[in-house]
Amino acid sequence: MTAAKLRELHLPGRPLVLPNVWDADSARLVVAAGFPVVATSSAAVAESLGYADGQGAPVAEMFAAAARITRVVDVPVTVDAESGYGLAAAELAGRLREIGAVGCNLEDTEPGRGVRPVEEQAELLGAVREAAGDGLVINARVDVFLGAEDEKAVLDDAVERARKYLAAGADCVYPIHVRSAEVLRAFVAAVSPAAVNATLFPGGPQRAELAELGVARISLGAGLWRAGRVWLAERLADLG
Structure with missing residues (x-):
């Protein structure tokens, strides 16, 4: 499946819903449920492989896991590539295309360093775009809301980053974990008509409200994996 097909599904107000997966079997379940795209969650993939999120897993294992996913589905696959694993842009784009991915997430937080300077992240995104041509849908994550006590206080920074990344x-910007509908609405308006990705999670706006706010893409992140893990732990406790 092509990147063009994935791009077409990013419609503000009619968001693409991505129940993020972590292995081939969960990817099959997403497709069987009728979802038109498979997206990975780096946290869920890394933890399922026995490593911590935040580029704690060897890059070869993360790409191998993604390759197993692309092998078993016939819909577009977008891969959470964290902050790029320190790879050169051409190598990152090439490896994503080699495993069959047509999209990727790239976050602006670098493990051990914090949020990258905006110009540096924009340069990385531009280099990946140049290397990939139109063969990858790039979802640029904006991380300044993570841990922010006052989301309004970082809104201007988030908008500046989003505009420069675009x-x-x-192709899309992702102000991850915005909890305030008011702030998310302002962000969407500030970058319109660009596609905006939002997170669906407890305590934040839910699916219908996210659509009303004008987002084009909804991610569950590691939510399904965490829910499944809680269920399994409870069943094991029942057997103990």
């Missing part, structure tokens, strides 16, 4: 070639 100008560098990103």
